[in-house]
Amino acid sequence: MLFYYFAAAANDNNWLHDWFVAAFVSCMDAIDAALPTPAWQQLTGGAANVLRDRPAVQHDFFALVAAYQAAQPGGRAATRAALQAQGDIAGACISGVCLRASDLPAPIAETAVAFGERLFNLLSALGIRKTHYRQIWDDMKDNVCPFCGCFDLDHPDLPSEDLDHYLSRKIYPFAAASLHNLAPMCSRCNMDYKKSKDALSGTGEIERHFPYDINVAGNVRLTGSRFFEQGDDAPPSWVVTLLPANKADEWDRIFEIRKRYRLSVLDKRHMDWLSQWASTFPSAHEPSLAAICRDLEKWAGRWQGLHVQDKSFLKSAFLELVRETIMQNSIEAEQLLTIIRSLIDMNAAEAA
Numbered sequence: 001m002l003f004y005y006f007a008a009a010a011n012d013n014n015w016l017h018d019w020f021v022a023a024f025v026s027c028m029d030a031i032d033a034a035l036p037t038p039a040w041q042q043l044t045g046g047a048a049n050v051l052r053d054r055p056a057v058q059h060d061f062f063a064l065v066a067a068y069q070a071a072q073p074g075g076r077a078a079t080r081a082a083l084q085a086q087g088d089i090a091g092a093c094i095s096g097v098c099l100r101a102s103d104l105p106a107p108i109a110e111t112a113v114a115f116g117e118r119l120f121n122l123l124s125a126l127g128i129r130k131t132h133y134r135q136i137w138d139d140m141k142d143n144v145c146p147f148c149g150c151f152d153l154d155h156p157d158l159p160s161e162d163l164d165h166y167l168s169r170k171i172y173p174f175a176a177a178s179l180h181n182l183a184p185m186c187s188r189c190n191m192d193y194k195k196s197k198d199a200l201s202g203t204g205e206i207e208r209h210f211p212y213d214i215n216v217a218g219n220v221r222l223t224g225s226r227f228f229e230q231g232d233d234a235p236p237s238w239v240v241t242l243l244p245a246n247k248a249d250e251w252d253r254i255f256e257i258r259k260r261y262r263l264s265v266l267d268k269r270h271m272d273w274l275s276q277w278a279s280t281f282p283s284a285h286e287p288s289l290a291a292i293c294r295d296l297e298k299w300a301g302r303w304q305g306l307h308v309q310d311k312s313f314l315k316s317a318f319l320e321l322v323r324e325t326i327m328q329n330s331i332e333a334e335q336l337l338t339i340i341r342s343l344i345d346m347n348a349a350e351a352a
Contacts, residue, residue: 001209001251002149002308003217006139010179010212013128016119017178019047020061021087027065028080037065050126057122060115067107075105086174089167089181093208096200100171109173116169116176123177130156132179133163144308145186146217147194147255150265153184162190166211167199183211193255208250218251219243220261220313222321227336235267265314273315274322278343287344289326289337296323 023043030037040058044051051057068079082099085092092098101109123129134156137143143153153161166183169176185194199208209218224239240258242248252258277299281287300319306312326333326340 001146001211001213001218002144002313003146004209004213004215005136005146005184005211007212007214009132009135009139010182012135013131014179015047016123016126016128017087017175019045019051020119020177021083021174023061024064024083028068028076031065031069032076037069054122057118060111060118064108064111064115067105067111071105071108075108078104079108083174086167086172087178089175089178090210090213092167092200093210096206096208098167098172098200100198101173102171112173113170116173119177120165120169123182128179129163129182130160132182133161133184136184142308145184145189146211146308147183147185147189147251148257148260149308149311149313150260151186151188153186161185162187164190168196170196171198180212189255197254199250199254206250207247209247216244218247220317222266222317223324225321226332227325228332236270238262238266240266261314265311266318269311269314270318273318274340275343275347277319278340279347281344281347283348285345285348286341292337292340293323293327296320 023038026043027037040062041048041052043061068076071079078099082101082104085098101113104112123132137153137156140153143155145151145153161184163182163184165172165176165181167175167181169181172181175181219242221241221243222238223241226237229237238261240261242251242257277296280299281292281295296319300316300323303312303319304316322336322340326337
């Protein structure tokens with residue numbers, strides 16, 4: 001991810017998920033102690049005004065409780081472990097270890113998925129999803145999808161953006177109503193790329209982006225790209241490096257970021273960006289290499305400061321690539337420098 005969401009948004013109004021966990025644990029504790037399970041009136045407690053008049057929620061909850069009661073000790077232990085693991089989404093993103101619905105006895109898995117779906121729909125009915133999205137949108141410096149950085153996220157008063165599950169509710173049903181698991185993203189990222197992929201299914205020593213993290217977010221480098229490897233009239237041969245490296249493979253696996261940046265952005269926009277920069281260069285005939293490099297570095301820093309605004313993180317990486325390339329002692333550097341000076345002269349002539 002290019003940036004993370006406002007962490008408080010996932011905590012301030014997460015009462016429905018917290019209620020479910022507390023109520024289910026109370027019932028599991030009673031069953032394991034061979035005691036009667038608490039009545040619905042006891043379980044709803046402070047949420048009485050919202051939950052007591054929702055018979056479908058009550059029915060699906062007790063179906064899950066009955067499935068737990070019918071399970072063998074191993075199935076009960078797995079259910080408790082899954083409830084705890086799916087409640088710690090940040091930890092699961094770091095370790096990649098989290099029990100799934102498929103790891104549970106079939107009756108528990110089926111009733112958990114059904115109840116998770118019921119709770120998720122209740123988030124919308126109670127206005128919690130809308131409030132959650134508004135809190136995130138209001139806090140954003142730039143209202144851009146943090147997974148790709150390419151598409152704007154609309155105002156909360158407009159038709160809703162995709163505010164769906166980072167971890168699929170069918171695979172991780174105990175996190176279905178957790179706001180920690182609801183991640184606003186553009187419809188392209190959600191519908192065309194993420195789809196039903198399991199965000200925790202990668203292998204190896206990797207981490208995943210947790211949408212409400214507080215650590216340094218992602219960035220992009222183009223070092224190693226070659227400008228004329230594919231021919232003078234062809235786009236450069238891009239090498240897109242995603243940072244931080246320990247989270248890049250999962251980010252790319254789910255959202256195909258490298259491919260999207262190469263084909264949809266860099267191939268089409270790189271010459272526009274070079275011309276845009278050249279138009280700002282102080283008028284000079286045959287400017288020196290040192291002067292060009294200083295100006296490229298200055299503008300790369302300015303654009304990096306804007307980060308996601310108008311894909312500035314990519315524009316900055318591109319200008320840094322240009323600077324790195326022309327500083328080399330190579331034919332490629334000479335070719336690129338000739339193009340740069342030509343653009344500067346052309347802009348100077350137009351301005352005269």
